Amino acid sequence: MAPEPPAKSLKPKSTPKAVGDFTILPLTLPTLSGLPEHHQDAKHYLYIKAHEPSIPTADDERSLFLANIPIDATESNLRTLFADQLGGAMVESVEFDSSIPARTLHKRFKSSEGSREDAQQQRGKKRKRNHATEQAMIAEGVVEDEDSALPQLWHGALRRSGSGAVVVFVDKKSARGALKEVQKAVVQGRKVAWKSGETTTALGVDRYKSHTTLTYPSPSVLQSSINAYLTQFNALETLRNRHRKTARSVPDEEGFVTVTRGGRAGPARIAEAEKKQAELEERKKNNGVKDDFYRFQNREKRKEQEGLLKRRFEDDRRRVESMRERRGRVRPEA
Amino acid sequence: MALPATKRRKLEHSGSEDESEGSFADFDDANGVQLDESDAEEDLADGSDVSMNGAEEVDNSEDLSDEEEEESDEGESTHKTEKQAPVAAITNGSKPHKRPATSLQDGVYTAETFKSNMFKLQVDELLEQIKPKYGRKEAPAENAMRTLKTIIEQIPSRDALPIPAAEKTLKSAGVTIPFPSPHPPKDALYKLQYERPASVNATGSYPLKTTTRAEDELSIDLVVTMPKALLQEKDYLNHRYFYKRAYYLACVAAGIKASKDHKFDLSFDCLNGNQLQPILVVRPSGNGDADDFSSSKSQIHILVTLPENIFPQNKLLPNSNCVRPKGGEDEASSKALPATPFYNNTLQSDANITAYLKLLHATASKADAFKDACILGRVWLKQRGFGSRLRKGGFGNFEWAAIMALLLQPNVGTGAQSLASGYSSYQLFKATLQFLSRGDLTKKPFIFQALNITVPKVETAPVVFDGPRGQNILFKMTPWSYSRLRLEAKATVDMLGESVFDQFDAAFILKTELSKYRYDATLEVPLAAFDLATIDESRDQRLRDVCRKIYNTLTSALTDRVKAISFTMPEEDVWSISSRRAHEKPGKSILVNIATDPANASRTVDHGPSAENKQDAAAFRKFWGEKAELRRFKDGSILESVVWSFKETSASVLEQIVSYVLKQHLGAQVAEQATFVSDAFAHLVTAGRIQGASGVAPFLPIMNAFSAMEKDIRDLEDLPLHLRHIRAADPQLRYASVDTPSAGHPPASVVLQFEGSGRWPDDLCAIQRTKIAFLLRLSELLSNLESGYVAHVGLENPSQPAQNQAFLDVTVSTGFTFRIRIYHDREVTLFERQLKDKTLDAPSRESAAASLALYKREFIQSPLHSQVLQTLSTRFPALSPAIRLTKQWFATHLLSPHLASELIELFVIRTFLQPHPWPVPSTATTGFLRTLAWISRWDWRHVPLVVDFSSTFSANPAELAKATSQGMKPEDLERLQTRFEAWRRIDPAMNRVVLFAATNLDEEGTTWTDKAQPEKVVAARLTALAKAATQAVRADEDRLLSHINAKGAAGKEALSPESLFITNVEEYDIVITINAKHTLKSSKKRKSEPHFKNLDLQKSTRSEAASTPLPQLFAQELLEVYGDAVLWFWDPLSLDRIVGLWNPVVTGQRSWKIKAGWNSEPIKKKDGVDIKANKMAIVNEIRRLGGDMIKGIVTKRSS
Incomplete structure (x- = not known):
């Protein structure tokens, strides 16, 4: 996308209209009470460009990339922004860089075949699409579906300050149109207002009050989610065990066979292994040559101790020296 | 002149008589002849004696490289007398500090002769710094x-x-x-x-x-x-x-x-x-x-x-009388007259000036380290406020040197072990302290080379009688100054005996005699109250008598409530040679400092003798006057007793007693004019003053509720697994929360562990879900009990399915709420396995590492820490109030969000476990002030905080026997030091670990401080605040001193405790004021409410668990939203405002970047576009986020 060249400045104190590929869209912020006087005409700056990820996907053409979104940006208020003030392009979905509380993080294996699908790219709805592959990739638990997920603790998420989002429009045309409209608005210096919210993602006291309530879900909801989770987990565990069994017989590229759980006798507990190890060492110590048997051993030991003493002394001297450098003189406090 | 010196050395083992004769001869020579010579310079510098020796040393100290000369001197002497060789060798080894460069050889020697290398090197440094150069x-x-x-x-x-x-x-x-x-x-x-x-x-x-x-x-x-x-x-x-x-x-x-x-x-x-x-x-x-x-x-x-x-010497012995009453000057009656030891000794001290100079000189040339030991003693005494002057205790540098010199003399007859001349300066220093601390010299005099010396009854000073010179060296001391000297000596001997920590600073660097740090209470009595001025002739004597009376009265009134009583007397002034000695300036006062024993100080009843014991009972009644009453006690005994009242608001028991006995025994005038201050800061937290024998009384209700709940859970029969234990993991359950918990308090975390079972899933996420199932079951069972439990399962950590997902808030019938989390020990292993699993991707392993650290902290270290602190709090009554006061200080200065509660507790615990050079604090005030003083000195960039809990458990090994095997050893400290240095090497900019705080139970050192908790700027601010507070305290100390000396301190106000608890928010960039509706009421307001309000609260909160205050949630979201772009500070106890500082490193103007990590504003530049933080938009955002919770936001205009 070719951005607008930095055009003739309309105001005496001009802000740039573009940077790199990005068009800079100033948003007028709502006037609020309780703020210092000079903050009333504050502007927020969105950086907008066509979405061109390094690893292309099918949706790229109908997507725009927004950087530096407000912390209270949501799918719905971005949708409204484009619909009401920027030419009415239809937004299909929005994928955010970051969210607070953060998205559920599953530990995953380094993917062998699916490595192109980098963890960061696996956003939102895509995940549902490859639920099966997803399940195989994660290292623990299961990827929750609606039944097995725990209830949400927050109504709506916040964004980290200065994070970005990809806005996917219904089609390529809408995306192009939206960007054009943005550029036009910038050139014309049209006022675009940021409207933070509607009722579902209330901020302020309501947000925190609702969180307090959500923190304690009803026992029945919890119980059913746990039941669903454990059922899914058991199913997956069977699957994984089968996978492990095959892994056991397949040597890796260096020719080693990975030892995994689930053998005939069951795995040895680490604690037991350590105990055996300790026993072995104990035996070795008792049977081995005593270290004060030969004269040379004693001599070496003595030498070593002397060396240690010397090293300690040097260490201490260094410490005192550095102390002196830092503190200056050693002087009794007056 | 070198020859006599050699001779003296050689004669070392022969009788002291000859030797001193020899040196006397030298002296007389010198006195007679040398002073008239033209090169008098050295003589004077040298005390006109042993000039060669002195000159050599002057050279030495002026030109440190001048080692040759000394060597040749040694060589010469060995030439002359072969016998001397071994002696020389010994002295050679033990005086390494004379050499400019310390070699390895010294290191080997110091193993025995000094405490440690570090100690020795620092002593060398000190000596070099403070010895005068005798130069220009x-x-x-x-x-x-x-x-x-x-x-x-x-x-x-x-x-x-x-x-x-x-x-x-x-x-x-x-x-x-x-x-x-x-x-x-x-x-x-x-x-x-x-x-x-x-x-x-x-x-x-x-x-x-x-x-x-x-x-x-x-x-x-x-x-x-x-x-x-x-x-x-x-x-x-x-x-x-x-x-x-x-x-x-x-x-x-x-x-x-x-x-x-x-x-x-x-x-x-x-x-x-x-x-x-x-x-x-x-x-x-x-x-x-x-x-x-x-x-x-x-x-x-x-x-x-x-x-x-x-x-004649025999007329001046301590037991003879030299001041005859008028009219009876004959020998015969002198026997019956009271002895005048002070007079006699003063006379002798005049006569002995030269004799002692000779003695000290002779000793100095015999024992090489003598002079250094004198200097060490001098520093030690000065830091403890001792001096030769009568009013400073009558024990100064001269007394120190003379006693050490006597101890170095071969001693015939007495049992005391004398010191060896080959001792190092440190050994001499320590042995002298040992001598001073050992026996009570007032009861058992130390008599040196003299026979048939009787100490008269009127003598109240301790006695070290120097036979050859016929003088009691300690004649100027008073009973109280002597007991203080003994205490200080004992404390120093004890701390030098400790093997792990280097106590150099405590021994020599720190000023010890500061009433705010050393003592718990001070009584100030103006001299005017005693009408001393009227009797000019004997006012010194009068003043001494008054002090004695105060001392005796307080000692018998306060008994075991106090550990030490010391007097700070106003200084005397010099007077002009043309006038008579002036009256003491009006307005001067005496300061009586009292160190209390926290276990007894606030006892309300003093038991006297039994009523049957007529004589004692009469004495008791005479002493206490109308306060004494006859009481019958539970055990059936009928005793004379005195009873005091204890109320939080009224004067402390100590104050009641002091003002009562002053009035009783020194007159109403004294009692009226005296001012008594004790535990001045304690009122700043609720129940800050120690009640009864322990400081944990206000926590008893919650502790009882906790153990009742534990019992109930243990008795539940339908739980799928048996309970192994349930342990406290919360400041409120270790006597360390600022507010004493009462109904409606924030939930107190506890950790519950079941008996081991093979039926747990072997997967972290599944374990978390299983835990929820357990909690649901537990909640159900508890609610079914008829003891009024209300339980709710709550969720947490929504984005980390492998971390703990849920807790159970249980509110008991008394209104206390506990937050139960389940600890399953398999989780650690699983996290560790993930950490090592190379098949996992990098973010997952990072997450595993973070989760593991959190897990260890929450489920292992926190309960352990709580357990230790519980034990310590009962052991040290002042610990709990001191921690709470210190936490209040951190909170008012808005630092609490940045420092783990446990870390602040460790700061205070350190003050109690390593109290040197003072004894363990006995009040909240001393504990708090000393903690601040230590923080202000703590060079956290280069020094780790190491706390050794184990030293305290030696008395009670059964407890925590598993966790603490033995006390810490120097090797352990060494290991921690190495670990600390490793952290500094890995992270020299201190982005991750700023403070390093390890204990013997937690060798990680970063459990409470990892992830820049606090950040470097915050740590620096902490140091600055502590420094400012400490300076204010020191300034007040100086003010007090000039006040008792009546030196124009009238204009200066005494330091008010509140002034250390005022924070200035003007220096912050953003100040968010919270709507009063949502702030927490300060603890004081809550206290003043009528008591039954609690019951109301109880009813209203009974059904629902206490929740996190909304502004707290808001502040935590601000942290997450703005990351490191803004540093946020708030007071979790009041939550009346949240303030922020822009991080200048992060938010300064910079070149364009898409993901700056903060809300940016583009700025046009010649060759492109820069960005900087869009501060106005951020403030607007914050306002939107906070909504009605925010009353207003103020920003600093500069930006």
Whole structure:
């Protein structure tokens, strides 16, 4: 996308209209009470460009990339922004860089075949699409579906300050149109207002009050989610065990066979292994040559101790020296 | 002159008699001849004695590389006497500090002769710093001394005159004779006369080279010996000698004053504040002429002494009387007269000035480390506020040196072990302290080389009787100064005996005698309250008696409530030579400092003798007056007793007692004018003052509720698994929360562990879900009990499915809420396995590492820490209030969000477990102030915090036996040090680990401080705040001192405790004020509400668990939203405002970047676009996020 060249400045104190590929869209912020006087005409700056990820996907053409979104940006208020003030392009979905509380993080294996699908790219709805592959990739638990997920603790998420989002429009045309409209608005210096919210993602006291309530879900909801989770987990565990069994017989590229759980006798507990190890060492110590048997051993030991003493002394001297450098003189406090 | 020195060394093991004879000869020589020689410079510097030896050392200290000379000296002596070789070898080894470069050899030696390498190296450093160089700086003073000597020797003789005539003549010369009191009778038969002195010499520590530069002003003693002809045999009686001495001194003063060519500033003072011994103080005139020695920063004291062996020794023994009542001056009656030990000893001390100089000199040349040990002693005494002056305790540098010298003498007859001359300075220092701390010298005198010495009953001072010189070295001490000396010596011996931590700073660097740190209560009594001024003649004596009375009264009234009582007396002033000694300035006061025993201090009942014991009971009643009452106690005994009231608001028990007994025994006037301050900061937290015998009383309700709940859970039969244990993991359950928990308090975390079972899933996420199932079951079972439990399962960590997902808030019938989390020990293993699993991707392993750290912290370290703190709090009654006060301080300065609660607790625990040089704090105030003082000194960039809990458990090994095997060893400390240094190497910019705090139970050192908790700026701010507070405390200490000395402190206000708890938000960039509806009520407001309000609260909150305050949630979201772009601070106890600082490193103007990590504003530049933080938009965002919770936001205009 070719951005607008930095055009003739309309105001005496001009802000740039573009940077790199990005068009800079100033948003007028709502006037609020309780703020210092000079903050009333504050502007927020969105950086907008066509979405061109390094690893292309099918949706790229109908997507725009927004950087530096407000912390209270949501799918719905971005949708409204484009619909009401920027030419009415239809937004299909929005994928955010970051969210607070953060998205559920599953530990995953380094993917062998699916490595192109980098963890960061696996956003939102895509995940549902490859639920099966997803399940195989994660290292623990299961990827929750609606039944097995725990209830949400927050109504709506916040964004980290200065994070970005990809806005996917219904089609390529809408995306192009939206960007054009943005550029036009910038050139014309049209006022675009940021409207933070509607009722579902209330901020302020309501947000925190609702969180307090959500923190304690009803026992029945919890119980059913746990039941669903454990059922899914058991199913997956069977699957994984089968996978492990095959892994056991397949040597890796260096020719080693990975030892995994689930053998005939069951795995040895680490604690037991350590105990055996300790026993072995104990035996070795008792049977081995005593270290004060030969004269040379004693001599070496003595030498070593002397060396240690010397090293300690040097260490201490260094410490005192550095102390002196830092503190200056050693002087009794007056 | 080197030869005699050698000879002395050789004679080391022979009898001391010969030896001192030998050195006496030297002295006489020197005294007679050398002073007239032209090169008097060295002589004076050297005390006119042993000049070769002295000169060599001057060279040495001036030119440190001059080792050759010393070597050759050693060589020479070995040539001469083969016998001496081994001795030389020993001394060689034990005085390594004389060499400029320390070699390995020293390291080996120090293993035995010094505490540790570190200790020795620091001692060397110290000695080098504080020894005067005897160079250019001191030269003017030495010059002045030579001039004075010449002047004094040329003063013309004066004929013998009767006293009134003598006074008159001198009056015309502008000098008033500083007669001691009582004033000599006008009709005395003897006459006063002046003749050229027998000798004029330098004496004291200056020529001995045991002085230090650390003192404000160097004082050099010049001793003028009266000629024998002036004195008669009987002059020792009835102050006669002292009158003659005073006249002689006045003549010297007149002579110096009359000198036309030389101008000095002259005044009188008393030697060590002993009014019998006036001295002449010579100060520089300050006019810049040849005699002005201002640049030396010193003053010269001219002492008058009598030649040796003038008076019969046996008349001056401590038990004889030398002050006869008028009219009865015959020998026969003297037996019945009370002994005058103080008078006798004063006289002897005058006679012995030269004798002691010789002794010290001889000792110094015999034991090489003697001088250094003297200097160490000097520093030690100074830091503890001891001095030779009567009012400073009567134990100063001279007493230290003399005792050490005596101990170095071969000792016949007594059992005390003398020191070996081969000892290192540290060994000498420590052994001397041991001697001082060991026995009670008031009860069992130490008598050195003398037989048949009886100590008279009137003697109250401790006795170290030096036979050969016939003097009690400690005659100036009082019972209280001696008991303080013993305590301090004992404390130092104990801390030097500790093997793990290096106590150098505590021994020498820290100023110990600071009433705010050392003592828990102070009583200030103005001198005016005693009407001392009316009886001028004996006011010194009167004052001493008053002090004794106060001391005795307080000691018998306070019994075991106090551990130490010490007096800080106002300083005496010098007075002009033309006037009589002036009255003490009005407005001066005595300060009585009291160290309390927290276990007994607030006891409300004192038991006296049983009623049947008539005699004791009568004495008890006499002492306590109307307060005494006869009571019958539970055990059936009927005892005399006194009862005090305890109320949070009223005066402390201690104060009640003190003011009562003062009134009872010293009169209403004294009691009225006295001011008593104790535990001044305690009222800043609820129940800050220790109640009863422990500081944990206000926590008993919640602790009881907790154990009741534990029992109930244990008794639940339908739980799928048995309970192994349930442990506290919350400040409220370890007596460490600022507010004492009452219904409606924030939930107190506890950790529950079930018996092991194989049925747990082996997967972290599944474990978390299983835990929820357990919690649901537990909640159900508890709700079914009929004990009024209300339980709710709550969720947490929504984005980390492998971390703990849920807790159970249980509110018990008394209104307390506990937050139960389940601990399953398999989780650690699973996290560790993930950490090592190479098949996992990087973010997952990072997450595993973070989760593991969190897990260990929450489920392992926090319960352990709580358990330790519970034990410590019952062991140290003042610990809990001190922690709570310190936390309040952190909260008001908005630092609490940045420091883990446990970390602040460790700071305070350190103060209690490593209290040196003071004893363990006994009140919240001392604990708090000392913690701040330590924080202000803590160089956290280079020094780790290491706390050794184990030292405290030696008494009770059964507890925590598993976790703590033994006390920490030096190796352990070494290991922690290495770990700390490794962290600093890995992360030199301190982005991740700023403070390093390890304990013997937690060797990680980063459990409470990892992830920059606090960040470097916050740590720096903490240090700055602590420094400011400590300075304010020190300034107040100085104010108090000048106040009791009536030195224009009237304008200065006393430090109010509140002033340390005021924070200034003006320096912050963003100040968000929270709507009053949502802030927390401060603890004080809550307290003042009527008590039954709690019950209301209880009813209303019973059904729902107490939740996190909304502004707290808001603040936490701000942290997450703005990351490191803004640093947020708030007070979690009030939550009335949240303030922020822009991180200048992050949010400064920079070149364009898409993901800056903060809300940016583009700025046009010539060659492109820059961005900077869009501060106005951010403030707008915050306002939107906070909504109605925010009352207003103020920003600093500068940006």
